[in-house]
Amino acid sequence: LSFSITSTACPAGQFLAEYFNNITLSGSPVFTACQSAINNNWGSGGPGNGVNNDNFSVRWSAVRSFNAALYSFTATADDGIRVWLDGSMIIDGWKDQAPTTYQATRTLSAGDHLVKVEYYEKGYGAVAQFSWQETTNPVPALSALSPSYAAPGGNGFTLTVTGSGFIAGSEVRWNGSARPTTFVDSTQITAAIAAADIAAAGTAQVTVYNAAPGGGSSNALSFIIGSPPTSCSTGQFFAEYFNNITLGGTPVFTACQASINFNWGAGGPGNGVGNDNFSVRWSGTHSFTAGSYTFSATADDGIRVWLDGSLIIDQWKDQAPTTYQATRTLSAGDHLVKVEYYERGYGAVAQVSW
Numbered sequence: 001l002s003f004s005i006t007s008t009a010c011p012a013g014q015f016l017a018e019y020f021n022n023i024t025l026s027g028s029p030v031f032t033a034c035q036s037a038i039n040n041n042w043g044s045g046g047p048g049n050g051v052n053n054d055n056f057s058v059r060w061s062a063v064r065s066f067n068a069a070l071y072s073f074t075a076t077a078d079d080g081i082r083v084w085l086d087g088s089m090i091i092d093g094w095k096d097q098a099p100t101t102y103q104a105t106r107t108l109s110a111g112d113h114l115v116k117v118e119y120y121e122k123g124y125g126a127v128a129q130f131s132w133q134e135t136t137n138p139v140p141a142l143s144a145l146s147p148s149y150a151a152p153g154g155n156g157f158t159l160t161v162t163g164s165g166f167i168a169g170s171e172v173r174w175n176g177s178a179r180p181t182t183f184v185d186s187t188q189i190t191a192a193i194a195a196a197d198i199a200a201a202g203t204a205q206v207t208v209y210n211a212a213p214g215g216g217s218s219n220a221l222s223f224i225i226g227s228p229p230t231s232c233s234t235g236q237f238f239a240e241y242f243n244n245i246t247l248g249g250t251p252v253f254t255a256c257q258a259s260i261n262f263n264w265g266a267g268g269p270g271n272g273v274g275n276d277n278f279s280v281r282w283s284g285t286h287s288f289t290a291g292s293y294t295f296s297a298t299a300d301d302g303i304r305v306w307l308d309g310s311l312i313i314d315q316w317k318d319q320a321p322t323t324y325q326a327t328r329t330l331s332a333g334d335h336l337v338k339v340e341y342y343e344r345g346y347g348a349v350a351q352v353s354w
């Protein structure tokens, strides 16, 4: 006769872990345990205790105590993982995959919450890691608007804002007033701008606001209600976009942009610019304190960078995303930075910083 002791409930703060010898969490668990954390990298091995090295699945469930706060949940898995909080799925990575990290952010009330994680391993390596921590919302930063100008009296349009630190719930503000905002990802959001917003010539200040905890308002970018810009203020780049790879002819569109930080993927800059075979020139006067600066340029495809008219990075060729650096000592004051870039095909990346 054999006798097995099976856990059906665990002490407060621990997960009940149920292991199955199939990838669908079906039937009776092969074994169960109480575990305080989910942090497994089994490599080509497995959990033991009668569980296979491949084709197994695990369910972890626990009631855990949280503070009233914003929490970031992080799951890393090979292969599939999905996470529920109080019965709502917050992470869904249920597929065969190499170790991949997923994140979700939720605001929680103080007290007990139900956390459930399901995981399966199909073959080869096996990783299942899950954790959370209190976090705050980032302060967003804007790099570009698209479009960045419109004729007075025109129709309403969708404004695409590029930058960093965007979250679900970020709010695009037009002269300080919220506009209907759609979250795309942490580097892009869009907003519906009404015809009434561009009825009269002038300049609108566009910002993005993230709520507390943390959060706050981004830098402002100017949206021009009038003719396309032909120059930009110190600290900004005048961007000219061309529908060819030689910066030839008249730009398809121009804009004032605060930074050069674009990963267009298989897409493109929009505004009449194609996804392939386009080029961009950014030129701007920027204020520096005296010191040594490393200029970093990442591009797919070609890029070249001038500082005060001297070519400091020259990588004008088709390439996968590649980073180049050049270090120069600068005097205090204004210096002219010019960047030229082209995209031939497939993915498109243009990022310059110092």
Ligand SMILES: [Ca+2]
Pocket (backbone or CB within 6 Å): 078, 079, 097, 121, 122, 123, 124, 125, 126
């Ligand atoms: Ca695997």
Ligand SMILES: [Ca+2]
Pocket (backbone or CB within 6 Å): 043, 044, 045, 053, 054, 055, 121, 122, 123, 124, 125, 126
């Ligand atoms: Ca395996």
Ligand SMILES: [Ca+2]
Pocket (backbone or CB within 6 Å): 300, 301, 319, 343, 344, 345, 346, 347, 348
């Ligand atoms: Ca490319």
Ligand SMILES: [Ca+2]
Pocket (backbone or CB within 6 Å): 265, 266, 267, 275, 276, 277, 343, 344, 345, 346, 347, 348
């Ligand atoms: Ca492309």
